[in-house]
Amino acid sequence: MEPLDARTIPDLVRAGAAHHRDREAVVDGDVRLTYTDLAAEVARFAEALAARGVVKGDRVALWAPNGWRWIVAALGIVSAGGVLVPLNTRFKGPEAAYILARSGARLLLVDDGFLGNRYVDSLAAAAAETPTPALEQIVTFAEWDAFLAVRQPVDAVVDPDDLADLFFTSGTTGRPKGAMLTHRQTTRLYVAWSELADLRAGDRYLLVNPCFHTFGYKAGVIACLLRGATIVPQAVLDVPATLDLVQRERITVLPGPPTLYTSMLDHPQRGAYDLSSLRVAVTGATTVPVVMIERLRAELKLDTVITAYGLTETCGTATMCRPDDDPETISTTCGAPVTGVEVRVDEVSGEVLVRGYNVMRGYFEDPAATADAIDPEGWLHTGDVGVLDERGYLRITDRLKDVFIVGGFNAYPAEIEQVIARHPAVAEVAVIGVPDARLGEVARAFVVARPGPPPQPEELAAYCREWLANYKLPRSFVLVPALPRNAGGKVLKTRLREEAR
Template identity: 85%
Template sequence: MEPLDARTIPDLVRAGAAHYRRREAVVDGDVRLTYADLGAEVARCAEALAARGVGKGDRVALWAPNGWRWIVAALGIVSAGGVLVPLNTRYKGPEAAYILARSGARLLLVDDGFLGNRYIASLAGAAAETPTPALTDIVTFAEWDRFMAVGKGVDAVVYPDDLADLFFTSGTTGRPKGAMLTHRQSTELYVTWSELAQVREGDRYLLVNPCFNTFGYKAGVIACLLRGATIVPQAVFDVPTTLDLVQRERITVLPGPPTLYTSMLDHPARAAYDLSSLRVAITGATTVPVVMIERLRAELRLETVLTAYGLTESCGTATMCRPDDDPKTVATTCGAAVPGVEVRIDETSGEVLIRGYNIMRGYFDDDASTADAVDTEGWLHTGDVGELDERGYLRITDRLKDMFIVGGFNAYPAEIEQVLARHPYVAEVAVIGVPDARLGEVARAFVVPRPGSVFSSDDLARFCRERLANFKLPRSFVFLDALPRNASGKVLKTTLRSR
């Protein structure tokens, strides 16, 4: 079987081991695994999990940063017939306990002590408030060799439409819910994604996006396995480390949020590194500055710069730009629907709706929330506001909840952010609506200046007045060293509102 034909993740691992046998699969510090090595390690992990009693449909949680063990563990879980439940490395005990309890995970694999986080102790502290009765086994990465040494044959047979993973939504708008995604969805969708992203055999892919995020795992690990690319995981984003890895490992593909690229472009030591190997960048956000796309192509000489759009509930991807799209299209749209997926805009609310084979099977053990998210015709209600142009390209204007009304006019933060992002001294910006006695609400902009720049709120106000209708103008500006973000890179506007 060719890797591109595999429709279960265990089949994909085996096909990769046979087809790309001696090519490097994972490079993590001193650990360098070929595709044959990776296949063998995943098989051992599956057998070790089987020896611990993991079987078909059992949920197994993974609480660890990007690294070779995360990759082997995740692939081992699904190869044993289990269902992967990734946990955010920034979670505290109560947050992790909630997901462990909701998912009914029976075993936890954990890198206890990562960045000083005592995950197991934090879980113990949360036990009184959130018990996890199904969790009967915990294996730390410190015990990895001993865990891997004991195995038994794997009896589970995995089929394409079996549940592969439960990725819990970020929870920025409420309690996280587990999106049920299958093997077929993960493999089939990322054949398309990797083709449009122009990922090739022999590419070297720097995996900065966290693997506990749908996009990090599926557009990272799964896409690389499909194409025979080398995964170079980075546990924590740090600009000098990223620049060094690009140079040392001759990285060719580097997906990430806009802040990753702006941080690299503006780093004072960038010129000291050889970044000429870079070929592909893929990003996505409500606001992607056009100037950033232009700089990536002009200063780093990237061949392919794309934006994409998706949610956990859509298996991470729904729309993508195409490789020959111009910088304005890439920056101001999220591309068109990928083959097999439909996108339309609700005529009343402006909400983006998605339908296709990539839509989750529902939220785990939560029929009410599933019914709220996916209607009877199969359309996923995203909660995003957007519009489609004559080409069918999607532009996200905002979240339904983020829109605010200024004196009777709808104002969308993303539009204001796009304008401010064009200011030569602005590195990043986020806009929210704040109460106003006369107009109801007005815009407030949180701005991260470019290093070494000096300017004032009055400068930004003048800049906006030349480009925006009066009701859209920010009435106040707050300067920050960095925008608050969750571990997936999303700006936490709830934190900004709390200020």
């Protein structure tokens, strides 16, 4: 079987070993795994999971940064018939505990201590408020070798339409929901993605986008395996380190948020690095300046620069620009639907709707939320507002859902508001996204204080840091006597945005 013909991820790993053999699959510091090595490591990990009782359909969570162990563990989970549940490395204990409980994960693999984060301790501290009764075992990366020492054959037979992963995403309620996606959806979609992105056998792909996000895992790990490219993971975005990796590993493909490219282009030491190997950039998520596209082509001499649009619920991708599109098109649109996917705009609301093989099977154990998201005709209601031009290219103009994007990560005001509202000095709160030169958008909180001494911004910021990942933290707090509301009592966030502007 050719890798491009594989419709399960275990078949994809095995096909890669058969066809690419000694080509490097993963390069992470001193660890250099060929495609043959990678398949062997994945098989060992799957057998270790089987020895711990993981059977087909069991959810297994992974809380770790980009690295060769994340890749082996993720592929091992699905090769054992399990369902991958990635956790954001920025999560605090309560956030992670909620997803572990909601998914019913039986086992958690964690790089405890990453960037000083004591993940295991934070989970223990959250246990009283958010218990995780299904969680039977926590395995830290420090126990990696010992974990692999006990193995047994994998009995599970993985089919293309089996559930492969649960990537949790929030809605305007602020309660994360697990989008159910299959092996066939992932492999089929990223054959199309990798073709439009001009990803080739032998390419060297710098994996900066977090693997706990679909952009990192599916448009990164899976796409590279499909095409026979080499994955070079980077655990933390650090521009000098990125520039060094591009030079040292002769990186050819570098997808990422606009923040990554602007930081690279403007870095004072950029000229000291040889970046001539770069050929492809793929971006999206936030507003993409035309000048950035032009600079990538003019200054870094990139052959291919494209933008794309998608949601976790669409397996990460729905539309993409084409390699020969002009800078204005790439900057101002998200491209046209990929083959097999339909996109239309509701004539009344302007909401963007998506239908096709890439749309999730639903939210895990949440039929009500599924029915709200996917109508009887199979159209996914994205919550984004947009327009389609005469070519069928999509342009996102607004959001129905109350979400903004911080450096490529979705931030949901309702979730942030729920945390701030628990502060004893806060009566009401409303959160919006405001422009930020580096991150695209950041949170701003409008706070109505309870009677008594008003809370200070520093106090509120410290409180939020205990409960929220860094990208969700409000960068500013504005004390107001009252929140603007309409006749029905709904907070008028449009007015708050106008005031912020």
